[in-house]
Amino acid sequence: MAADDILERFRKLRTWGSNGRRAPHKPLLALWAIGRCLAGQRRMAPFALVDRELARLLHTFGPRRKTTHTEVPFWRLHNDGVWQLDNPSVVTTTPSGDAHKSKLIDNNVRGGLLEDDYVAFQANPKIAWDVADMLIDAHFPQNYRDDILRATGLVSHTGELQRLGERGTEIRDERVEYELARRRKRHPAFRGAVLSAYSDQCAVCGLDIRLADAPIAVEAAHIHWFKDAGPSNVCNGLALCVLHHRLFDRGAFTVVADFRVIVAAQVDGTGFHDALGGFDRKRLRILPVRADLRPDRRHLSWHAKEVFRDPDAIRA
Ligand SMILES: [Zn+2]
Numbered sequence: 001m002a003a004d005d006i007l008e009r010f011r012k013l014r015t016w017g018s019n020g021r022r023a024p025h026k027p028l029l030a031l032w033a034i035g036r037c038l039a040g041q042r043r044m045a046p047f048a049l050v051d052r053e054l055a056r057l058l059h060t061f062g063p064r065r066k067t068t069h070t071e072v073p074f075w076r077l078h079n080d081g082v083w084q085l086d087n088p089s090v091v092t093t094t095p096s097g098d099a100h101k102s103k104l105i106d107n108n109v110r111g112g113l114l115e116d117d118y119v120a121f122q123a124n125p126k127i128a129w130d131v132a133d134m135l136i137d138a139h140f141p142q143n144y145r146d147d148i149l150r151a152t153g154l155v156s157h158t159g160e161l162q163r164l165g166e167r168g169t170e171i172r173d174e175r176v177e178y179e180l181a182r183r184r185k186r187h188p189a190f191r192g193a194v195l196s197a198y199s200d201q202c203a204v205c206g207l208d209i210r211l212a213d214a215p216i217a218v219e220a221a222h223i224h225w226f227k228d229a230g231p232s233n234v235c236n237g238l239a240l241c242v243l244h245h246r247l248f249d250r251g252a253f254t255v256v257a258d259f260r261v262i263v264a265a266q267v268d269g270t271g272f273h274d275a276l277g278g279f280d281r282k283r284l285r286i287l288p289v290r291a292d293l294r295p296d297r298r299h300l301s302w303h304a305k306e307v308f309r310d311p312d313a314i315r316a
Helices: 003-011 025-038 047-061 071-080 101-106 115-123 125-139 142-151 165-183 188-197 242-249 297-306 311-315
Strands: 083-086 110-113 218-222 237-241 253-255 261-263
Touching: 003 115, 003 125, 025 047, 025 071, 025 083, 025 110, 025 115, 025 125, 047 071, 047 101, 047 110, 047 142, 071 083, 071 101, 071 110, 110 115, 115 125, 125 142, 142 242, 188 218, 188 237, 218 242, 237 242, 242 253, 253 297, 261 311, 297 311
Parallel strands: none
Antiparallel strands: 083 110, 218 237, 253 261
16 A cells, blocks of 8 residues: 555544644554554554543543534544444444444444555555654644654654664664654744744843854744644744743643733742743743734733643633
8 A cells, every 4th residue: 555645644634623622632642552562552442432432532632612512523534535433333323423422432342544554654664754744744843743652652652662672773763863854943933933033042031042053942832823824934933942832832821912921820840930830920031022922912812722731720
């Protein structure tokens, strides 16, 4: 089976998010299944297992929602031509065509990658990495990549491909090449414009560590994710140090319309106060002088709704 054909089918996954609402359910399910494949686990998995594992992934990488519908991607993914269900005819569906969760569990319905794809991924892991990267690229900022690869078992905790086998060294070299190729990339104009609007300093903490006069620890973050069609304009950007960029992308804090930082109540740990807690409810330390370059409230409100982990903290 041609690698391009596989990639194309995964690229076309129909997600049901609309109006800027994130729905990473299908991509996360596909990534989890690919991780299992590369780890040499069984192709078909019972819904009860998928339910548990996908809920865990959605909790970590998905938007905050009142209920987690793992049954929807499990059921709908097979319409995308990348997923197979066994025994689906025993399951009753809702008026919108979705499976009842209890029926999936009671009937022990199993789902998994198509056999041909599963075999192709095992024979040539590079195809699997390409699909995984494409899915992550399409639905998440860069900051999520390593954590998602680990959480879905696509790389081990040491960063190496899970199933090396007798082709170990060869695959490891390929993996290094693959990583290098990825890094020749992206958004140089946006980065330059955002950094200069913020005088190369982190908007939150003011950090501007330089090496030979070049800023090395401050990055341009998209507020409304580029992956979600957020524009590469300075008013959709924040200059953030690597730590605050990561914390912002993961929803540990957000910024509200009056440019105050709001920290999620769930964040904790050694160094928390100095690194983040101390900035809670304070105004950003650095802002562009020109008002039209400052963060736009529509983009800030997208981040607060779709990424920030603690919406209650905004109202408090
Ligand atoms: Zn910072």
